[in-house]
Amino acid sequence: MALYSYFRSSASYRVRIALGLKGLAYDYRPVHLVKNEQRGDAYAAVAPSRLVPALRDGETTLTQSLAIIEYLDETHPEPPLLPRDAPGRARVRALALDVACEIHPINNLKVLRFLTQELKLSEDDKLRWIRHWVETGLDTVEQQLAGHPQTGRFCHGDTPTVADCTLVPQIFNAQRFGCRLDHVPTVMRVVDACLQLPAFQQAQPAACPDAE
Amino acid sequence: MALYSYFRSSASYRVRIALGLKGLAYDYRPVHLVKNEQRGDAYAAVAPSRLVPALRDGETTLTQSLAIIEYLDETHPEPPLLPRDAPGRARVRALALDVACEIHPINNLKVLRFLTQELKLSEDDKLRWIRHWVETGLDTVEQQLAGHPQTGRFCHGDTPTVADCTLVPQIFNAQRFGCRLDHVPTVMRVVDACLQLPAFQQAQPAACPDAE
Numbered sequence: 001m002a003l004y005s006y007f008r009s010s011a012s013y014r015v016r017i018a019l020g021l022k023g024l025a026y027d028y029r030p031v032h033l034v035k036n037e038q039r040g041d042a043y044a045a046v047a048p049s050r051l052v053p054a055l056r057d058g059e060t061t062l063t064q065s066l067a068i069i070e071y072l073d074e075t076h077p078e079p080p081l082l083p084r085d086a087p088g089r090a091r092v093r094a095l096a097l098d099v100a101c102e103i104h105p106i107n108n109l110k111v112l113r114f115l116t117q118e119l120k121l122s123e124d125d126k127l128r129w130i131r132h133w134v135e136t137g138l139d140t141v142e143q144q145l146a147g148h149p150q151t152g153r154f155c156h157g158d159t160p161t162v163a164d165c166t167l168v169p170q171i172f173n174a175q176r177f178g179c180r181l182d183h184v185p186t187v188m189r190v191v192d193a194c195l196q197l198p199a200f201q202q203a204q205p206a207a208c209p210d211a212e
Numbered sequence: 213m214a215l216y217s218y219f220r221s222s223a224s225y226r227v228r229i230a231l232g233l234k235g236l237a238y239d240y241r242p243v244h245l246v247k248n249e250q251r252g253d254a255y256a257a258v259a260p261s262r263l264v265p266a267l268r269d270g271e272t273t274l275t276q277s278l279a280i281i282e283y284l285d286e287t288h289p290e291p292p293l294l295p296r297d298a299p300g301r302a303r304v305r306a307l308a309l310d311v312a313c314e315i316h317p318i319n320n321l322k323v324l325r326f327l328t329q330e331l332k333l334s335e336d337d338k339l340r341w342i343r344h345w346v347e348t349g350l351d352t353v354e355q356q357l358a359g360h361p362q363t364g365r366f367c368h369g370d371t372p373t374v375a376d377c378t379l380v381p382q383i384f385n386a387q388r389f390g391c392r393l394d395h396v397p398t399v400m401r402v403v404d405a406c407l408q409l410p411a412f413q414q415a416q417p418a419a420c421p422d423a424e
Contacts, residue, residue, distance in 0.1 A: 048355045049310065060299045064313070067305035074298045086286045087272045093279035097312075098261065101276070105317040114344065119337055132326065143260045 002027040002056040004046060007208035009033060010104055011065040012053040013169035014162075016208075018069045020199030021160060022076045026055075030210035033109055066100055069162050081162045092156045095144055095163035099170045103137035107173070127177065134170070134179045141167065142184040151186065153193050160194060168194050172205065214239040214268040216258060219420035221245060222316055223277040224265040225381035226374075228420075230281040232411030233372060234288045238267075242422035245321055278312055281374050293374045304368045307356055307375035311382045315349035319385070339389065346382070346391045353379065354396040363398065365405050372406060380406050384417065 003019065003026045005012035019026055031037045031052050038050050047054040047063050055062045055071075062068045073081045082089045105111070107130050115121040115129065145151045155163035171191045174181060181188055194200045205211055215231065215238045217224035231238055243249045243264050250262045259266040259275050267274045267283075274280045285293045294301045317323070319342050327333040327341065357363045367375035383403045386393060393400055406412045417423055 049306075049352045051310075051314070051352070060302075062299070062302045062306065064306035064309040066313075067302045067309055070305055071298050071302040074301065086283050087274070089286065090272075090274045090279045090283040093282055094261075094274065094276035097276040097279055098263075100309075101278075101313055101317050102263070105313050106323060111318060114341070118344075119333065119341070121331065125331055129326070129331070132330075140261045140263070 001025075002029050004029045004031050004043070004052055004054040004056070005208065005210075006031050006033045006038075006052050007205040007211045009052050010108075010169035010173050011051075011100075013172065013203055013205065014065045014165045015053050015055060015068050015072075016203035017160075017165040017168065017200055018072050018081060018162070020203050021079060021081065021165070021197075022072055024072070024076060028209050030208075032210070066096060066162065066166070069165060073162070079159060081160070081165065083156060083161065088150065088156060091144075091150065092161045092163045095141065095155050096166040098137070098141050098144065099166045102140065103133055103170055104173075106133045107177075130177045131179050134174045134177065135183070138170070138174065138179075138181070138184045138187055142187050145186040145190065151190075153190075155190055160197065160199075164190065164194050164200075167191060168200055213237075214241050216241045216243050216255070216264055216266040216268070217420065217422075218243050218245045218264050219417040219423045221264050222320075222381035222385050223263075223312075225384065225415055225417065226277045226377045227265050227267065227280050227284075228415035229372075229377040229380065229412055230284050230293060230374070232415050233291060233293065233377070233409075234284055236284070236288060240421050242420075244422070278308060278374065278378070281377060285374070291371060293372070293377065295368060295373065300362065300368060303356075303362065304373045304375045307353065307367050308378040310349070310353050310356065311378045314352065315345055315382055316385075318345045319389075342389045343391050346386045346389065347395070350382070350386065350391075350393070350396045350399055354399050357398040357402065363402075365402075367402055372409065372411075376402065376406050376412075379403060380412055 031043055037043060038052050044050055049063050051063050055068045062071055082092055116126055150156050152158040154160045168191055243255055250264050256262055261275050263275050267280045274283055294304055328338055362368050364370040366372045380403055
């Protein structure tokens, strides 16, 4: 397998964690988002959507991090990244989507560029924007986790799921932009537990071949 | 089952379509987003995340439209809303996420409110923002669909999937804001095919009990 990844991309980071948890080896193919390599013809030939990450598995190329992780879970079922029961699976998927739909898309590189370059937002307003969505979005996640009987050492029970694969990169991102995190103690407790596992450590941006 | 929905919410609309395709009856519980009913205590007791839609099934309350649709597909497998094969499932999920992560979150009500109320963007800039993300995002979807051997009458083959459940509400939204759609002929051909089915027709905003 080959993963087209950018070290700082949250979505790439999610897939790197999942590959690590599954114990799957892969070639790392860097795509430099800040240099716009994803918009070039070479990358369009890999992924017509020009989105990063993309996973190449034999003749198949997959995009969208959560779709890739579901695929990995279906094709390499052990260890499972989703619970066995339908309500548990729905809870885990909803937690992942609380990050992947409610926080991350509003703060990714292309959106921030549009705000500053097209709409001429100041750097201060850009930071205010980022912090607002990250802090309120993580508060929503905290309310799902805190005191919920199925929250365990990780987001759902005592083994990591796709919810943890999604949460950890968002916290990396939040820290990078100086967001408040003292209002989400359960989130931070879970993230600390994740970061004790090699799969999460080895997927960190700083551990990537293209880290700067 | 009971669905907490707002007629104009794209995410609610997705779930209404899925319930219709599955032939499942449900109580419609309106939550008026413009009046901020989702932020009130009554709704917080239903869904601590305060996100709409929420589906109540027995003692379980589910949120996040795509997680709800996966749950419905697992608990009521016929007709399936995902293909049987892992690469096909990944393709369909990625198409749904191309809308649910790349287009919709950047243009939903709370984001638009922040742009105009907090960052004092003009109405013209707000429309420019919406059109940019909708038009470029749909172009990405078009490139996944056009000429792909697995695109059929619908996004993937000849029966509707979760990709179609996600695409149709986004087009409703695009039309409401006067976005260009002449650059996405395959998208529009698929949407027209969807809208010939009763499940899609009956889920339309104008057909909801809370339609204005």
